[in-house]
Amino acid sequence: MAERIGGDALRVTRDVGIGATDYPSRVTRHTLRISSGEPDFVRRVEELSGEDVFACYQCGKCSAGCPFTSGMDLLPAEVLRLLQLGDERVLSSRSPWVCASCLACEVRCPKGVDIAKVMEALRLLILRKGETGLTWREIPPGVPQIALVGATRKLTP
Amino acid sequence: MSNEAKAFIAPRASHVARHAADKSPSRVTRHALPYFPGCALKDQARGFERAAQAAMERLGYELAELPRWNCCGTVYSLSSDDLMRHVAPVRNFIRVQELGERRLVTLCAMCYNTLRRSARFVSTDPERLQRINAFMDEEPDYAGGVEVLHLLQLLRDEIGYEEIEARVERPLYGLKVAPYYGCMLLRPREVGIDDPDRPETMELLFEYLGAEAVDSPHKVECCGAYQTVANPEIARERVLEIVGAAARRGADLIVTSCPLCTYNLEHHQLSVPGDASHVTGDKSSTRHALPVTRHVIPILYFTQLLAFALGAPGEELGFEQAAVDPRPVLAQRVGG
Missing domain, CATH: 3.40.50.11810 (Rossmann fold)
Structure with missing residues (x-):
């Protein structure tokens, strides 16, 4: 349902399916505010990634082909959907930290959204506050430097 | 492959001179190619480099290690505003440029991707390249134009599988x-x-x-x-x-x-x-x-x-x- 909440802003209330494992509930009642602009963090994700998250039409191809979904709390398409809704829960999702930028989604997205860039932007929002996505007590023995450099570059400030 | 790239790989005087000193009758020419090893090929994967050198020698090529190469950065930055991550690749391109060469061959897919994407990133926007050049004030400016290749491309597109089969x-x-x-x-x-x-x-x-x-x-x-x-x-x-x-x-x-x-x-x-x-x-x-x-x-x-x-x-x-x-x-x- 939709109601006018002043000026040209509309409030749309609808059910949004959330299908990921471990997410609080499989169906969440959502309030979508359509107004003159999206929240700052969504705009920032779009700036950092250079991608239009509103281009996504939820076909789910990215989620179907993603080899890392078993470790994700939100599927890639759900990450995009929450961004479209301006839902801040996307900022505390584990999914961007499980994404390995393998670009399987990028080559298949029919709308040309580079989802790996969106995931990177979500990581950067956290990393640029000085927080880290990589905690280790010791460097795992035998792991080559190509992995260590990759992990520290993607997952630490 | 572009005609420009083909012209570049034509045998040159130095290759002919090298050939004259080569006793092996099976080698027609010996192309020296600037080669970027990266970290893995110099450490736990050094056997892969040795094998590549051995194979390429048998195909009439030499992988000539790029002087003073530095880490490619390993993973390409997917952020629109992170010019700093392109400094390392560009510095390598300057080394290639100093040799008077246009191509850089890698054996590693990570190096290939990071270097090739960076080359593309800086070449599509002169302002970005100008800012990176200005930042590296101790280096000559990178003029653009270096082509990064993975060895598989070279084997397929330049040497050709029939030539390889014959050997x-x-x-x-x-x-x-x-x-x-x-x-x-x-x-x-x-x-x-x-x-x-x-x-x-x-x-x-x-x-x-x-x-x-x-x-x-x-x-x-x-x-x-x-x-x-x-x-x-x-x-x-x-x-x-x-x-x-x-x-x-x-x-x-x-x-x-x-x-x-x-x-x-x-x-x-x-x-x-x-x-x-x-x-x-x-x-x-x-x-x-x-x-x-x-x-x-x-x-x-x-x-x-x-x-x-x-x-x-x-x-x-x-x-x-x-x-x-x-x-x-x-x-x-x-x-x-």
């Missing part, structure tokens, strides 16, 4: 090879060396060497990459799918084109205990809590199998560094 000394008849591409050679499309979903560059190469290529549904899927550091369980799950699929289709070995894939495939396939089938995966996730059979097969680098087929001696193949020794299966199938 095979140990045909790989009877050997079943599962090529594994991973991500960085194929994606994104604008830097990929082949179709991102249905590549055949390695299949054809190994068929020309006499082997049978085994197709596998996971050959273009990520091995877990650097997640092997922070989330080894994720990488392990990926690897068991990839190796299991190739093994179930009868592959004698898997051939890779990225040192990180090689590490992950070798390391994680050995993590399954040998005694029985058991359950793997995140226990809270029912989707992946499936019984897993131990499959352990040798993982070779494409340069190793190429050098082997071209007749390189054992000490140039780096087989001894493999976590799973490929020599028994090669001896059994090929008589190596």
Whole structure:
């Protein structure tokens, strides 16, 4: 349902399916505010990634082909959907930290959204506050430097 | 390949002079190519470099290590505002430029992707390049125009598989090879060396060497990459799918084109205990809590199998560094 909440802003209330494992509930009642602009963090994700998250039409191809979904709390398409809704829960999702930028989604997205860039932007929002996505007590023995450099570059400030 | 690139690879005076000193009658010319090793090929994967040198020598080429090369950065920055991450690649391009060369060959898919994407990133926007040049005030300006190649492209597009076939000394008849591409050679499309979903560059190469290529549904899927550091369980799950699929289709070995894939495939396939089938995966996730059979097969680098087929001696193949020794299966199938 939709109601006018002043000026040209509309409030749309609808059910949004959330299908990921471990997410609080499989169906969440959502309030979508359509107004003159999206929240700052969504705009920032779009700036950092250079991608239009509103281009996504939820076909789910990215989620179907993603080899890392078993470790994700939100599927890639759900990450995009929450961004479209301006839902801040996307900022505390584990999914961007499980994404390995393998670009399987990028080559298949029919709308040309580079989802790996969106995931990177979500990581950067956290990393640029000085927080880290990589905690280790010791460097795992035998792991080559190509992995260590990759992990520290993607997952630490 | 562009005509410009073709003109560049034409034999030059220095190559002819080099040829005159070369006693081998089988070598027509000897092309020296600027070569970017990267960290892995100089450390735990140095056998792959040795094998590449051996193979290329037999094909009339020399991989000439780039002077004063530095780390490529390993992973390409996907952020729009992170110019700093392009400094390392550009510095390498300046080294190529100083040699008067236009091309840079890598053996590593990660280096290939990072360098090739950076070359593209700076060449599509003169202002970005100008800012990077201004930042590196101790270096000459990079003028653009360096082309980054993975060795597989050179083998396929310039040397050609028929030429390679003609120089095979140990045909790989009877050997079943599962090529594994991973991500960085194929994606994104604008830097990929082949179709991102249905590549055949390695299949054809190994068929020309006499082997049978085994197709596998996971050959273009990520091995877990650097997640092997922070989330080894994720990488392990990926690897068991990839190796299991190739093994179930009868592959004698898997051939890779990225040192990180090689590490992950070798390391994680050995993590399954040998005694029985058991359950793997995140226990809270029912989707992946499936019984897993131990499959352990040798993982070779494409340069190793190429050098082997071209007749390189054992000490140039780096087989001894493999976590799973490929020599028994090669001896059994090929008589190596």
